[in-house]
Amino acid sequence: MIKFSKRQLKTPKMQRPVYLVTGGMSKFGRSIPEKRTEELVIDAFVEAAEFIDKSPAELKEYIHSCYYGHFADHFGDQLLGESVIHDRLGLDPLGNVGIKTGGATGGSTLWEAFKAVASGYSDCVLAMGWERMDEVPTDEGNNYIASAADKDWETPLGHIYTGYYAVMAQKYWQVFGKEEDSFRQTMAEIAVKNRGYARMNPHAQGPMDITVDDVINSPVVAYPLRALDCCLMSVGAACAILCDEKTANELTDNPLEIHVAAGSHTLRVADRRDMEIPLLPNESPDQYKDLGNRFPGGDRYPGFTGFLAARMAAYYGYRMAGVIDPVEDFDLVELHDAFTISDIQTYEDIGIRPYGEGRTYVESGDCYLTNPKTGEPGKLPANLSGGLIGNMHAVGATGIMQAIEIGQHIWGRWAEMHEDQSKWDLFGRTKPDDWTNLQVDGAKRGLAISHAGVGSHVTATILVHPDHQLERNES
Amino acid sequence: MSTNDRGTVKVENGRYRFEGKFHYGYPNDPIRNEDGELMGVTNPRDLTHVHMYGGEAPFFEGLGQGKLLGTRCDNSNCEANGSIFIPFRIHCPDCLSKNTIVDMTETAQKGATVHTFMITERTGAFNTLPKPIRFVNVEFEGVPTILMGYLSVGEPKIGMKVIPIFNTTNPTFTILDLSWVPEETNETELPEGYTFG
Ligand SMILES: [Zn+2]
Numbered sequence: 026m027i028k029f030s031k032r033q034l035k036t037p038k039m040q041r042p043v044y045l046v047t048g049g050m051s052k053f054g055r056s057i058p059e060k061r062t063e064e065l066v067i068d069a070f071v072e073a074a075e076f077i078d079k080s081p082a083e084l085k086e087y088i089h090s091c092y093y094g095h096f097a098d099h100f101g102d103q104l105l106g107e108s109v110i111h112d113r114l115g116l117d118p119l120g121n122v123g124i125k126t127g128g129a130t131g132g133s134t135l136w137e138a139f140k141a142v143a144s145g146y147s148d149c150v151l152a153m154g155w156e157r158m159d160e161v162p163t164d165e166g167n168n169y170i171a172s173a174a175d176k177d178w179e180t181p182l183g184h185i186y187t188g189y190y191a192v193m194a195q196k197y198w199q200v201f202g203k204e205e206d207s208f209r210q211t212m213a214e215i216a217v218k219n220r221g222y223a224r225m226n227p228h229a230q231g232p233m234d235i236t237v238d239d240v241i242n243s244p245v246v247a248y249p250l251r252a253l254d255c256c257l258m259s260v261g262a263a264c265a266i267l268c269d270e271k272t273a274n275e276l277t278d279n280p281l282e283i284h285v286a287a288g289s290h291t292l293r294v295a296d297r298r299d300m301e302i303p304l305l306p307n308e309s310p311d312q313y314k315d316l317g318n319r320f321p322g323g324d325r326y327p328g329f330t331g332f333l334a335a336r337m338a339a340y341y342g343y344r345m346a347g348v349i350d351p352v353e354d355f356d357l358v359e360l361h362d363a364f365t366i367s368d369i370q371t372y373e374d375i376g377i378r379p380y381g382e383g384r385t386y387v388e389s390g391d392c393y394l395t396n397p398k399t400g401e402p403g404k405l406p407a408n409l410s411g412g413l414i415g416n417m418h419a420v421g422a423t424g425i426m427q428a429i430e431i432g433q434h435i436w437g438r439w440a441e442m443h444e445d446q447s448k449w450d451l452f453g454r455t456k457p458d459d460w461t462n463l464q465v466d467g468a469k470r471g472l473a474i475s476h477a478g479v480g481s482h483v484t485a486t487i488l489v490h491p492d493h494q495l496e497r498n499e500s
Numbered sequence: 501m502s503t504n505d506r507g508t509v510k511v512e513n514g515r516y517r518f519e520g521k522f523h524y525g526y527p528n529d530p531i532r533n534e535d536g537e538l539m540g541v542t543n544p545r546d547l548t549h550v551h552m553y554g555g556e557a558p559f560f561e562g563l564g565q566g567k568l569l570g571t572r573c574d575n576s577n578c579e580a581n582g583s584i585f586i587p588f589r590i591h592c593p594d595c596l597s598k599n600t601i602v603d604m605t606e607t608a609q610k611g612a613t614v615h616t617f618m619i620t621e622r623t624g625a626f627n628t629l630p631k632p633i634r635f636v637n638v639e640f641e642g643v644p645t646i647l648m649g650y651l652s653v654g655e656p657k658i659g660m661k662v663i664p665i666f667n668t669t670n671p672t673f674t675i676l677d678l679s680w681v682p683e684e685t686n687e688t689e690l691p692e693g694y695t696f697g
Contacts, residue, residue: 028579058533058539058540059539102543162625164623164624164625165624165625166624167622167623167624167625168624168625168626168627169624170624171624175587176551177551177553177556177560177674177675178587178648178675179648179675181628181674181675181676182629182633182635182648182649182650182675182676183620183622183623183624183627183629183633183635183650184623184624184625184626184627185620185622185623185624185627185633186624187620187622188618188620188622188633188635189635189648191618191620191635192616192617192618192635192637192648193616194618195616195617195618195658196615196616196658199616199658246620246622247618247619247620247622248618248619293587293648294637294646294648295586295587295637295645295646295647295648296585296587296589296593296645297645297646298583298644298645299644322658329615329616329637329646
């Protein structure tokens with residue numbers, strides 16, 4: 026049993042509030058051979074400047090330090106790639122630092138940027154993330170990704186990262202999914218939903234108009250995961266500008282308060298030790314007493330089925346923002362849907378549903394913009410961007426993309442950023458005839474979860490309209 | 501260019517002694533699009549990394565000798581006192597004191613259990629395992645952690661009893677020297693070079 030000290034569980038308390046002012050993204054694609062990474066980064070930065078009616082040069086004048094998320098140096102065969110980007114953005118001599126936490130790199134980049142402003146070091150910072158995994162053959166790429174597992178204990182086993190995750194999917198599928206066809210169907214619904222939402226997003230790499238049967242009949246990658254259960258591998262960039270209150274109000278009329286928290290867990294799943302479930306504000310100590318009876322084999326926490334890092338990111342983040350019940354307190358979420366089944370696991374880790382009941386978030390229709398069961402607005406729409414399955418997973422950019430997407434909903438500017446024909450033309454993509462505005466009406470608060478691999482790092486980014494803050498318990 | 505004369509490394513007097521050739525460069529090629537326009541170049545090369553096992557060396561040596569070694573925290577002031585770690589941890593993750601090496605071969609031979617598994621046809625470059633790979637994550641009596649490995653005989657199932665086998669004939673000195681088979685497997689069914697230890 027692992028126990029945590031009170032000090033370790035303290036709610037993070039920042040020196041001053043931090044605001045998201047603007048953000049931008051490049052096009053996302055499986056490969057973008059016509060552009061260097063530096064060009065994609067500039068595309069994202071220019072979009073962020075234009076979003077608040079500034080020229081890139083005007084926006085740069087505000088920036089005081091820079092946080093660069095880029096995970097896979099070895100793909101680009103360029104160490105200090107951050108320095109290349111920093112120079113091409115013309116941001117020397119400002120201090121800058123690279124951030125790497127696997128799939129959570131984008132979220133961790135926001136985390137560092139957030140702390141830099143909260144501490145008073147900087148009044149305005151750039152958080153920029155990108156990834157480029159297209160410049161090696163696929164099997165070499167698989168080996169490179171697998172080198173994010175333990176090089177002595179895991180990587181030699183097939184040099185295939187999906188395999189190290191898939192054993193966890195198998196366990197969840199058998200214990201909590203009980204290998205039921207209905208659970209398989211629920212997994213597939215997530216893939217259909219996210220690819221469908223991606224159709225409305227000109228940035229998105231993987232839009233598809235498909236059915237549950239298409240997912241269930243797609244090729245097996247590692248049973249029960251099929252090709253259409255898995256996220257994309259992408260090239261692209263995304264950035265966000267974070268400021269203190271005064272600077273934020275100089276740059277825009279409409280900054281959003283941002284909170285970012287992080288958790289971690291062992292790199293090797295093999296090293297996980299059992300513990301009591303750390304409880305979120307909407308859970309009670311006795312509600313999991315019979316978990317092992319209801320789900321035989323499911324009494325080991327976190328075992329191979331829970332992501333402790335996600336639980337801890339929510340644990341800290343919810344308390345920082347005053348969130349009690351994520352379904353009530355958020356208007357939308359962007360989750361790290363690396364695989365349909367890990368999406369379901371995450372619903373439980375972050376308290377959208379209790380452990381064991383993640384599937385009901387999908388089955389109730391709550392996760393849709395419009396609940397297909399009732400025709401009413403969904404209680405907590407998820408991954409309207411298309412997520413990692415439909416939009417992109419350009420690792421260092423992903424967590425930042427999620428935050429920008431949520432911001433655009435709270436700003437009420439989602440349609441503006443996704444509808445414009447000129448953007449579809451610029452990215453060489455065809456806007457569907459049935460393009461639909463996915464704006465969440467009256468969105469005030471949202472959550473983004475950024476997650477690494479088998480759960481080594483997870484961040485929770487919470488965005489709040491300043492007029493709609495939640496009451497915080499300052500104990 | 502051939503890699504037949506590839507280099508070897510020894511440690512002598514606390515220093516690495518490299519002998520032979522360790523890296524091979526090749527000429528690059530231009531990359532062009534359909535219209536013949538230059539898009540980029542290839543950067544081909546072969547290279548070898550050198551990597552020390554440090555305090556984990558006994559574990560990897562042990563596999564080739566048919567032994568599965570774990571470690572135990574013996575610090576009586578530590579909450580994890582008595583915990584046995586497989587994967588082998590040099591230091592206790594709680595108190596950071598140096599763990600004691602314990603031979604877990606017999607425990608594993610008495611029957612470890614498959615906690616979960618996965619079968620995959622996909623592999624990355626440099627994979628040497630036959631496909632499909634049957635990953636198994638194995639729990640042991642009295643060990644709080646769950647070790648990842650691969651099954652060499654039969655089809656995996658959650659809850660199935662397995663026993664370890666070792667590449668004792670021609671060890672690679674990597675984690676691949678440890679594999680698992682169902683409890684009742686015959687020695688004749690084992691992959692070439694592997695024994696029960
Ligand atoms: Zn100890």
